[in-house]
Amino acid sequence: MKKRTLLLMLSATALLMACGKNEPAAPSAAAPAPATPAAITKIVVGLDDNFPPMGFRNEQNELVGFDIDMAREAAKRLNINAEFKPIDWNAKEAELNGKRVDVLWNGLTITEERKKNIAFTAPYMENHQIIIVTIASPIQTKADLRSKTVGAQEGSSAVGAIEKEAEVARSFKELKTFGDNITALMDLGTGRLDAVVVDEVVGRYYVAKRSSEFRVLDEHFGTEEYGVGTRLEDTELLKQLDETLASMKQDGTAARISTQWFGANVTK
Known part of the structure; x- marks a missing residue:
């Protein structure tokens, strides 16, 4: 290749590169609009x-x-x-x-x-954590739960309500938890528990069915909302x-x- 031709090609390349540097950057693509939440079905x-x-x-x-x-x-x-x-x-x-x-x-x-x-x-709904005992039980108040074994459902609001009244809770012989309320009430009926603390809506439903066996104390462990x-x-x-x-x-x-x-x- 002739020297002059080579010089012309190099000059043209440099010119194109220089022009490229001066061109504005291509506009970036617009961000996609946020997706509409899918309808709940x-x-x-x-x-x-x-x-x-x-x-x-x-x-x-x-x-x-x-x-x-x-x-x-x-x-x-x-x-x-x-x-x-x-x-x-x-x-x-x-x-x-x-x-x-x-x-x-x-x-x-x-x-x-x-x-x-x-x-x-x-x-x-409004609810209470009520205390259920057997008909023959001498327990009449929360104070009577001293040195007694009390049952409640594990992970339930009954446990939290009891723990809020720390002095009463410390007076128990034991707070025993169960997988469900039915098992706790069965243990109450057989004498393995002295009392059960349970949601009022559940407790009164069972007491109504077994009114000759259980009764509900006047005192409870507080009011709550569902x-x-x-x-x-x-x-x-x-x-x-x-x-x-x-x-x-x-x-x-x-x-x-x-x-x-x-x-x-x-x-x-």
């Missing part, structure tokens, strides 16, 4: 299936109960399917936040501690549930369901 309801009358299995092994009926009605109004999944209630927060269930709806007590990990609807629990980030689901529960209260549906299970309107 189904919720998996986590529950303790041994918690009558809130949620339990009948003689046909069907899931029934006050909270079951409330959840089904809410799902119907939201035009979504409700699937009911029995879980280990002591691991309820792990089940919810692990996305194995979408809501906790089974007599779930609203507490400040739980609010750190669970979002709650407005309360739909709410439906969702994951903290599921704000749209929480909003829809709140609106639906409010409409069920307003039109009398919640009162009707309550009367079917409790003989009175106990909703809040």
